[in-house]
Amino acid sequence: MADLFVALIHYPVLNRNGRIVTSAITSLDLHDIARSARTYGVRAMYVVHPVAEQREFALRVLDHWRLDYGRLYDSRRREALDLVEVVEDLEAALKAAEMVAQACPLLVYTSARASGGASYEELRSKVHSTAGPPIMLMLGTGFGLAPAMGERADVILDAVRGPDEYNHLSVRAAAGIILDRLAGR
C-alpha cells in the first residue's frame, strides 16, 4: 500500500454562509479521525491550525491520552492518537509527510460539493499501488475546505454520495467513509 496521510484543516475553511473562516479544534475530531486513521493504516494525521493557542490546546488533549492516564484507560486509543501531529500550515504537514515517506505526497482535495473529479476506484488503485507516490487527504472542518485548497491539490476527489442528493456528513463520518473506500477490506 502507498503511504497514506490525513491533514485535518481548520483554515481556510467555509462557514455556513460560505465565508472563509478559521474553525476551532475539536477534541472529538482528533479522537474519531485518529481511530479511523489507525484502522485504515494511515501513517500520520496532521492537525493543521494557524493559531498557536489552538495548537497548544490540541497538544494538551494529546498529552492527556498519550501519557499515563490514557495509557492505562485504553491503549488502543493511545495507539491511534500517536499518529497525530499538530502543525501550523499545510506546508508543514507536507514537509513532515515527505520526511516519513521519502517522497512528496500527492495532495487530494475532498469536499461534499466536488463532482467530475477522481473516482474512489481510481484513487483506491493509487493507494494500492506499490510504485506510486504517497497520498495526503485534506479534510475540511467547519462547512468544508475553501475552494482555493482545491486549486492547490493534485486530485479532486468526488463527494461521497448516498442514494439521493443529501450528503451533509460530519467530518468524522466522512473521514471514516473516505478511508474505508480507499483502504478498507
Place this chain on the structure above:
Amino acid sequence: MADLFVALIHYPVLNRNGRIVTSAITSLDLHDIARSARTYGVRAMYVVHPVAEQREFALRVLDHWRLDYGRLYDSRRREALDLVEVVEDLEAALKAAEMVAQACPLLVYTSARASGGASYEELRSKVHSTAGPPIMLMLGTGFGLAPAMGERADVILDAVRGPDEYNHLSVRAAAGIILDRLAGR
C-alpha cells in the same frame, strides 16, 4: 431499496472491561449518526435508552435543533435530526419501525469483534432488494453491543476491517462506514 432503520443502543453495552453497562447519551452521536442516516436514505433512527432522564436529555437536544434556532442555523441538520426517535427499549424501536415499513424488520447485530457472519455484499444485496424485509441495524455505544444482543439478531454482520487487525472505530465513524457499504453509491 428496502426500508432501512438504525437503532443506537445504550443498554446492554460493554464497558472497557467487558462488563455490561448502560452508557450515557452523547449529543454528538445523535448529530453525526442522524446526518449519516439521512445521507444514506435511512427511514428512522431510534435512540434506545432505558433511563427516562436520559431520554428527556435527548429530546431536549432534538428540540433545540428542530425548533426555531436549529431551523434558522442549518436546515440540513434539522432534516437529519427529524429522523430521530427516542425509545425505551429495542422492542419499542422494532414496533415503531414495523409501523413505518408495514413489516417486521430483519434485525442486524454489528460489532467490531464479529466474524464469520454475513458479509457486506450479502447484506447490501438485501438492502437493494425490493421484495425483501425492512432492515434494522443495531449499533452499540460504549465498547460495543453486549453479546446477548447477537443472540436476538437475525443477522450478525462482519466487523469493518482495514488493512490490519486494528479496528477501534468510534460508533460515529462505524455508523457512517457501515451505511456507506450497504447503501452508498
